[in-house]
Amino acid sequence: MTIGTPSTLDPDDCLAQMILHELCHSLIEGVQSFQVPDFGLDNEGARDVLREHACLRLQAWLTDKYGLRGVLAPTTDFRSYYDQLSADPLDDEADPAAAAATQGAARSATAPWAPHLQDGMEATAAILLVTKELGARDPEAHKLPIWWKLQ
Numbered sequence: 169m170t171i172g173t174p175s176t177l178d179p180d181d182c183l184a185q186m187i188l189h190e191l192c193h194s195l196i197e198g199v200q201s202f203q204v205p206d207f208g209l210d211n212e213g214a215r216d217v218l219r220e221h222a223c224l225r226l227q228a229w230l231t232d233k234y235g236l237r238g239v240l241a242p243t244t245d246f247r248s249y250y251d252q253l254s255a256d257p258l259d260d261e262a263d264p265a266a267a268a269a270t271q272g273a274a275r276s277a278t279a280p281w282a283p284h285l286q287d288g289m290e291a292t293a294a295i296l297l298v299t300k301e302l303g304a305r306d307p308e309a310h311k312l313p314i315w316w317k318l319q
Contacts, residue, residue: 182239227242236289
């Protein structure tokens with residue numbers, strides 16, 4: 169998987185968030201998408217905006233379960249969509265992306281994603297807890313990236 173080069177990344181990008189986002193794309197598109205670049209999605213035009221929205225709904229749902237929604241939020245142009253999602257990002261009959269996100273959520277409990285995705289989310293939450301505890305004791309903590317400070 170290629171995430172990007174320094175010139176294509178935002179200063180607040182977090183590798184864990186970016187990998188999770190790509191995993192969410194794979195969950196939305198299914199195992200058959202593993203064989204094609206970018207899971208078969210057009211990430212430069214508007215063709216797959218609904219699929220991107222589904223990915224963001226799934227990302228919010230997954231991160232909510234571990235208290236990581238703010239920490240692993242996207243930094244892309246779609247951030248405003250993500251920030252407006254309700255407490256239950258899978259429950260929105262008005263948005264067709266919610267149905268695709270629900271399918272992705274069901275896939276997350278199956279191989280090849282399970283149990284590895286859950287293990288990774290649990291480990292990320294544990295790491296965040298430790299970094300917050302260390303940061304609370306560090307007088308220079310105000311200089312740390314925002315994702316160290318969020319819940």
